[in-house]
Amino acid sequence: MNAAVRRGRFAPSPTGPLHFGSLVAAVGSYLDARAGGGEWLLRIEDIDAPRNVPGAEASILRTLEALGFAWDGVPLYQSTRLDRYRAALDALCQQDDAYPCACSRREVADSRQGPSVDGGRVYPGTCRAGLPPGRTARAWRLRVPDAAVGFVDRVQGEVVQNLEREVGDFVLLRADGQFAYQLAVVVDDAESGVTDVVRGADLIDSTPRQIWLQQRLGAATPRYAHLPVATNAAGEKLSKQTLAPAVDAAGGVPLLARALRFLGQAVPAEIDRMPPSEFWPWAIAHWRLDAVPRRRGIVCPDQCLPP
Ligand code: GLU
Numbered sequence: 001m002n003a004a005v006r007r008g009r010f011a012p013s014p015t016g017p018l019h020f021g022s023l024v025a026a027v028g029s030y031l032d033a034r035a036g037g038g039e040w041l042l043r044i045e046d047i048d049a050p051r052n053v054p055g056a057e058a059s060i061l062r063t064l065e066a067l068g069f070a071w072d073g074v075p076l077y078q079s080t081r082l083d084r085y086r087a088a089l090d091a092l093c094q095q096d097d098a099y100p101c102a103c104s105r106r107e108v109a110d111s112r113q114g115p116s117v118d119g120g121r122v123y124p125g126t127c128r129a130g131l132p133p134g135r136t137a138r139a140w141r142l143r144v145p146d147a148a149v150g151f152v153d154r155v156q157g158e159v160v161q162n163l164e165r166e167v168g169d170f171v172l173l174r175a176d177g178q179f180a181y182q183l184a185v186v187v188d189d190a191e192s193g194v195t196d197v198v199r200g201a202d203l204i205d206s207t208p209r210q211i212w213l214q215q216r217l218g219a220a221t222p223r224y225a226h227l228p229v230a231t232n233a234a235g236e237k238l239s240k241q242t243l244a245p246a247v248d249a250a251g252g253v254p255l256l257a258r259a260l261r262f263l264g265q266a267v268p269a270e271i272d273r274m275p276p277s278e279f280w281p282w283a284i285a286h287w288r289l290d291a292v293p294r295r296r297g298i299v300c301p302d303q304c305l306p307p
Pocket residue numbers: 010011012013045185198199200203
């Protein structure tokens with residue numbers, strides 16, 4: 001992998017069609033990569049089989065294409081990469097970084113540990129020193145240190161977590177046999193040579209875990225920029241769960257301009273009337289990451305649909 005190449009990526013999960021929130025992440029990561037003269041990769045995060053919606057991945061690709069996004073190479077499907085995740089897990093087990101865990105979700109939820117950054121409970125470490133007698137392995141976890149792991153986000157500034165106290169040893173292979181997002185994303189970003197991760201701020205609290213995993217796997221840590229996520233009036237992220245409407249590619253340039261304005265970019269009204277062939281070069285030339293609001297969420301009136 002040529003280390004001099006700057007490489008960004010967009011990694012949607014095919015849990016539904018593209019909505020305005022995911023469009024914002026696509027626009028931000030695309031412009032950051034292209035404005036830096038870099039490549040932009042597309043990865044379909046389809047390993048969480050129970051959450052995949054048939055046809056969603058094709059609809060996401062169609063929408064991106066119709067809006068004029070141009071990705072480098074072919075999209076990478078996580079479902080084709082299970083052997084790579086298995087190899088990473090094996091390496092972590094051999095280093096004694098990963099270990100089998102017998103605890104059920106309920107046991108962790110009922111533990112008297114403090115709340116974790118994810119809103120659950122910090123893992124109490126029950127199986128850290130070995131499976132308790134008579135119990136069998138359900139999941140595999142990564143040991144985390146009682147130490148600060150942090151980074152300087154290009155939008156949000158410094159983020160530091162004590163992984164042991166705020167998260168606890170976290171799951172790499174789930175009890176249902178699925179590899180966890182945290183492991184897959186680290187293996188894929190590393191093997192694809194991603195240098196710049198630009199994504200929604202809902203994932204910022206996962207980043208110290210991902211950095212720790214990179215360190216244990218001997219992988220480089222990319223730069224991170226976490227963009228504000230679009231929320232409804234109740235402050236909930238626009239998503240399938242909050243019934244965010246699908247983006248209609250017919251929204252064209254005005255829709256893209258709306259995503260840019262959401263990201264704090266100065267977009268003159270006449271841009272809305274530009275053809276897509278002129279819009280993208282204009283947007284790449286005018287992209288300013290330092291204009292993106294340093295906020296984790298921004299309420300999007302009317303779910304940010306075009307008028
Ligand atoms: N698949 C994740 C999502 O759709 C994004 C993961 C990432 O960008 O690291 O929220």
